[in-house]
Amino acid sequence: MTKVLFGGDYNPEQWPEKVWQEDDRLFDAARIDTLTLGVFTWALTQPSMDVYDFTTLDQIVGRAAAQGRSICLATGTGAHPAWLARGHPEVTRTDFEGRKHRYGQRHNSCPSSPIFRRLSAEVAERIAERYGPDPAVVAWHVGNEYGGACYCALCADGFRAWLRERYGTLEALNTAWYTAFWGHRFSDWAEIEPPSALTEHWRGPDHTAFQGITLDYLRFMSDAMLACFVEEKAAIRRHSDKPVTTNFMGMYRLLDYHRWAPHLDFASWDNYPPDDRSPAWMALAHDLVRGLKDGRPFWLMEQTPSVTASRDVNPLKRPGVLRLWSWQAVAHGADAVLFFQMRASRGACEKYHGAVIGHAGRSDTRVFREVAALGAELERLGGASLGARTPARVALLFDWDSRWALEISDGPSRHVRYQQVVLTYYQALWDAGVDVDVVAVTADLSRYDVVVAPALHMLKGDLAARLEQLAARGGSVVTTFLSGRVDEHDQAFLMDVPGPLGPLTGVRVDEWDAREPEVVNPVRLGGADFPGRLVFELVIPAGAEVVGTYQADFYAGGPAVTKNAFGAGWGWYVATDLDVEGVAWVMRQALAPYGLTGPYADVPGLESAVRITPAGKRLRFLLNHNDTPVTVLACVTGIDLLTGAHIELGDPLAFPAYGVMILSEYS
Ligand code: GLA
Ligand code: ZN
Numbered sequence: 001m002t003k004v005l006f007g008g009d010y011n012p013e014q015w016p017e018k019v020w021q022e023d024d025r026l027f028d029a030a031r032i033d034t035l036t037l038g039v040f041t042w043a044l045t046q047p048s049m050d051v052y053d054f055t056t057l058d059q060i061v062g063r064a065a066a067q068g069r070s071i072c073l074a075t076g077t078g079a080h081p082a083w084l085a086r087g088h089p090e091v092t093r094t095d096f097e098g099r100k101h102r103y104g105q106r107h108n109s110c111p112s113s114p115i116f117r118r119l120s121a122e123v124a125e126r127i128a129e130r131y132g133p134d135p136a137v138v139a140w141h142v143g144n145e146y147g148g149a150c151y152c153a154l155c156a157d158g159f160r161a162w163l164r165e166r167y168g169t170l171e172a173l174n175t176a177w178y179t180a181f182w183g184h185r186f187s188d189w190a191e192i193e194p195p196s197a198l199t200e201h202w203r204g205p206d207h208t209a210f211q212g213i214t215l216d217y218l219r220f221m222s223d224a225m226l227a228c229f230v231e232e233k234a235a236i237r238r239h240s241d242k243p244v245t246t247n248f249m250g251m252y253r254l255l256d257y258h259r260w261a262p263h264l265d266f267a268s269w270d271n272y273p274p275d276d277r278s279p280a281w282m283a284l285a286h287d288l289v290r291g292l293k294d295g296r297p298f299w300l301m302e303q304t305p306s307v308t309a310s311r312d313v314n315p316l317k318r319p320g321v322l323r324l325w326s327w328q329a330v331a332h333g334a335d336a337v338l339f340f341q342m343r344a345s346r347g348a349c350e351k352y353h354g355a356v357i358g359h360a361g362r363s364d365t366r367v368f369r370e371v372a373a374l375g376a377e378l379e380r381l382g383g384a385s386l387g388a389r390t391p392a393r394v395a396l397l398f399d400w401d402s403r404w405a406l407e408i409s410d411g412p413s414r415h416v417r418y419q420q421v422v423l424t425y426y427q428a429l430w431d432a433g434v435d436v437d438v439v440a441v442t443a444d445l446s447r448y449d450v451v452v453a454p455a456l457h458m459l460k461g462d463l464a465a466r467l468e469q470l471a472a473r474g475g476s477v478v479t480t481f482l483s484g485r486v487d488e489h490d491q492a493f494l495m496d497v498p499g500p501l502g503p504l505t506g507v508r509v510d511e512w513d514a515r516e517p518e519v520v521n522p523v524r525l526g527g528a529d530f531p532g533r534l535v536f537e538l539v540i541p542a543g544a545e546v547v548g549t550y551q552a553d554f555y556a557g558g559p560a561v562t563k564n565a566f567g568a569g570w571g572w573y574v575a576t577d578l579d580v581e582g583v584a585w586v587m588r589q590a591l592a593p594y595g596l597t598g599p600y601a602d603v604p605g606l607e608s609a610v611r612i613t614p615a616g617k618r619l620r621f622l623l624n625h626n627d628t629p630v631t632v633l634a635c636v637t638g639i640d641l642l643t644g645a646h647i648e649l650g651d652p653l654a655f656p657a658y659g660v661m662i663l664s665e666y667s
Pocket of ligand 2: 093094110111112113150151152153154155156
């Protein structure tokens with residue numbers, strides 16, 4: 001790799017060969033150097049059980065290689081062929097309601113089906129054997145956006161086997177699931193059914209009578225899909241040592257990406273933010289994906305150049321936004337910037353999805369011009385950012401178990417959503433220009449000054465002890481309401497809330513109130529009031545200093561934010577769902593001893609992110625997410641890598657709307 005890879009998903013098997021030539025010419029014009037090929041080609045490469053036919057894929061791969069492009073080659077198993085579903089109906093899924101699905105859509109394969117597993121690994125093996133030796137193939141793309149769930153009889157069997165492995169004895173399982181409640185004791189493994197609308201669930205996937213079994217099914221399903229990935233990867237490995245990945249979906253709820261991460265050679269993800277006002281959401285997802293592989297660079301595998309198609313309303317990316325968001329990915333650690341898709345499908349559900357090349361095949365479109373301009377800029381940057389790392393001193397903990405446990409809990413409030421709470425804390429850090437690693441609860445925390453653990457509902461292993469160590473040596477831990485509630489089996493700790501976090505936070509939670517989302521209890525912090533919502537824990541200090549108090553209701557005057565001196569550091573506790581301004585106030589206090597806020601912390605919408613190159617060069621990415629210009633004073637002396645301009649400390653830096661600069665500091 002000599003520069004950031006640039007290109008995207010390309011499906012020429014959908015259109016006639018005479019168009020391919022036109023595509024090649026346009027790719028050259030936009031400096032497209034990388035193509036993801038074959039994502040949905042299983043039915044093409046294996047037209048029936050006993051026949052493989054690589055004629056078309058040979059042409060596609062051969063052509064891309066001959067044009068000098070790098071290839072991210074997919075195994076094609078993102079959708080299974082119709083003949084497979086017809087001949088072996090067990091490969092399609094049974095849904096949460098118990099409906100057995102037939103052939104249709106994609107991502108609809110049962111992860112426990114032996115025939116699906118065998119045939120998908122086999123097609124992966126044939127592809128790796130055939131194209132692995134081609135030097136143009138630089139990476140492997142297994143499946144596509146793994147997700148969903150299956151509740152069929154094969155999955156029920158798989159679940160039982162997974163449970164035997166995890167618990168060993170039924171005794172241990174009964175204890176873990178607390179089956180003495182409602183007399184649910186199991187006396188035979190065969191009695192265990194997947195938790196669904198037909199069994200333990202009473203409203204939807206989050207409403208279960210038994211959290212233990214539902215939590216384990218979520219873990220099992222994540223592992224079952226991972227097993228499919230691992231089998232395809234092993235098949236590839238027999239013929240190729242090129243790195244293998246699969247495209248993740250940021251903070252996708254149903255797969256525990258931390259359990260997947262060790263099996264990927266590098267991480268990659270598809271950036272489709274909920275709307276166009278979510279720069280912090282995207283930054284959080286980038287940081288999470290980078291954290292999956294210990295901070296090593298990842299690939300932005302997909303983003304739309306202009307519009308999506310699957311939403312009810314699909315707004316255009318405004319001029320400059322494609323560029324801004326691409327550089328944001330690089331700022332957070334991407335070594336590849338790829339689009340979905342290179343040329344638009346002519347039919348089916350994605351025919352109106354944005355593409356680098358539209359149906360008319362023109363290069364004189366706004367989108368094409370923006371893509372080509374970005375291609376030229378990436379070429380100018382060359383290898384300057386490759387392999388660079390984020391020097392974060394702040395870690396934010398993200399934990400799928402806590403998320404699941406919190407969201408399948410009956411009480412105290414169905415309105416608390418894990419991702420929303422995490423995002424609020426991340427947003428406060430992002431606004432303050434802090435470089436953040438988003439990591440698993442098992443990560444090494446010794447390299448951080450501050451660890452933020454929002455809504456850490458489930459506390460596993462030695463985490464409490466490791467957080468105490470961090471504080472003891474002078475670090476700070478910030479945690480919140482609904483943290484430290486349950487153990488790995490979702491059983492309450494038989495002690496005061498926040499359980500093992502009690503000594504560090506110096507508080508005990510006596511009881512908790514939950515109110516409708518429109519009810520606000522103001523929290524007074526440093527003389528100003530900030531709204532608290534949803535859950536209000538009634539805190540009794542046990543050594544902690546009271547920093548903020550509730551202003552309403554029978555607990556008015558009671559602690560809502562506390563700070564506990566612990567060793568040379570501190571443990572902070574925020575007892576309610578503060579809005580982002582309130583959280584920002586708390587975070588700025590918590591960060592203050594370490595001087596970690598960015599140079600433009602008080603300029604709204606101007607993002608700042610740092611990467612350190614393998615040669616030790618410090619790159620500061622500045623990204624104006626505002627649709628208006630912004631001018632600030634340069635915080636370093638260096639060179640703007642995008643224009644070559646020399647910049648002196650204190651020079652005015654004028655950003656147009658959505659403007660970007662990459663300052664390489666002179667050392
Ligand atoms: C996902 C898929 C692609 C495509 C895009 C459309 O990311 O991986 O195949 O469907 O969505 O946005
Ligand atoms: Zn199944």
